[in-house]
C-alpha cells in the first residue's frame with residue numbers, strides 16, 4: 001500500500017511537525033547523492049495498555065552509533081527524538097505503526113566529503129503489516145541464496161545502518177523476487193551465511209539454535225538480540241557467534257528470519273529444497289509465539305523493552 005492511501009498527515013523535520021505533503025528536501029541534498037544517511041526501523045505495537053514502542057532505547061542507541069560512525073552530529077537529544085515520536089503517534093491516532101527516523105547530510109555543497117552540509121533529522125510513522133505477508137508468518141517463505149555477496153564490514157561497516165549499504169539489500173531482494181522467491185539469503189565475502197536483505201538468519205539443529213556473529217558482516221539486529229534473549233530464557237542453547245556454511249542451510253532442521261519488519265518469519269525452502277518438513281518447525285513456532293506474546297503484551301515479562309505512548 002502506498003503512502004497516499006494511508007491515513008497519515010504529519011512528519012517531524014528538525015524540530016517541526018510538518019504537513020506530510022510539505023516534508024521535502026532539495027534535490028542537491030548530500031545524502032541523496034552519496035547514500036550518507038543513517039536510519040532506524042522501529043515497530044510500535046497495539047497492546048491493551050495502548051500503543052507500545054518496542055525497544056525504542058536500543059534503536060536510539062543504534063541510531064546515534066550509526067550517526068557517529070559517519071561523522072554526523074545529531075542536533076537533537078534522545079529526549080527530543082523520543083518526544084517527537086510519541087507526539088507523532090498520538091497526533092495521527094496510530095494504534096500500531098512502523099517508525100522511520102532518518103539522519104542525513106542536507107543541502108550545502110556536493111563534495112563527497114560533507115564538509116559544511118548540515119546533519120538533518122526527520123521522523124515519520126505509518127501503518128505497516130507483516131513485511132513478508134501475513135501467511136508467511138505461519139507457512140514460511142521460499143528463499144534463494146543470492147548471487148550477490150554481502151559487502152565485508154571492512155568495506156562498509158555492516159553494524160551501521162547506513163542508507164548506501166542498502167544497495168546490496170535491494171539487489172539481493174530484487175534478484176530473489178525476479179526469480180519467484182519471496183526473499184534472499186546473502187552470503188558474506190567468505191561464502192558463509194551472513195543475513196537476509198533486511199533480516200538476520202537463525203538455524204535450528206538438534207534442538208540447539210545458531211545465528212551468525214557480528215564478524216560475519218551482519219547488522220546487529222535488535223530482533224536478533226531479542227530472540228537470543230527469549231530463546232535462552234525458554235531454555236534453549238543459543239550459539240550467537242556461529243559460522244554457518246551454505247550447505248548447512250539445506251540440511252538444517254529449521255531456519256527462520258528475524259527483523260523489525262519481518263518479526264519472526266519461518267523459512268520453508270532454500271533454493272527449492274525443503275527445510276525440515278517444509279513447514280514452520282516446532283522450535284520456530286515456540287519462539288515466534290513467545291515473540292508475539294511479548295510484543296503484543298500478553299505477558300508482563302520484559303516490560304522494560306516497551307515505551308508506552
Ligand SMILES: Cc1ncc(COP(=O)(O)O)c(C=O)c1O
Nearest residue numbers: 198199200219221222223259260
Ligand atoms: C541488513 C539487515 N539485517 C538485519 C536486520 C534486522 O535488524 P532489526 O532486528 O534491528 O530490525 C535489518 C533490519 O533492520 C537489516 O536491514
